[in-house]
Amino acid sequence: MTDDPTKLPSGAGKVAAAYPEIWSAYADLGRACSQAGPIGGQTARLVKLALAIGALSEGAVHSHTRRALEEGIAPDALKQVALMAIPTLGFPQAVRALTWIEDITNAKG
Structure with a gap:
């Protein structure tokens, strides 16, 4: 998952640009889930x-x-x-x- 909205597909990029705090929290959640185990x-x-x-x-x-x-x-x-x-x-x-x-x-x- 990228933190850069310009590298996202159009729909996700629009949401990320309009709501950067939400996108950041979502990206953080994705990283945390990926790192939760082996x-x-x-x-x-x-x-x-x-x-x-x-x-x-x-x-x-x-x-x-x-x-x-x-x-x-x-x-x-x-x-x-x-x-x-x-x-x-x-x-x-x-x-x-x-x-x-x-x-x-x-x-x-």
Whole structure:
């Protein structure tokens, strides 16, 4: 999560710019949650992607996919997270998530 509203998607960036105190508190909460236990690095990013898929949040899936690629996680690993959703969330949701991931991975080349 970034503290810089200019690096956020349009909706989140507008909220962050209009309500910087709220955005700062939200960013602090995100950091605190990430640091609350031993999970870190690429594993934490994949967990966050899985949670975004389960929450049916296209924007969050896009965001976590972009950040995962920046952190060096292979596109195939991201796609596997979507496929692993099949038994729990169902085939349609997993395919939906796969297309959201591919929106970003295909755009990156």
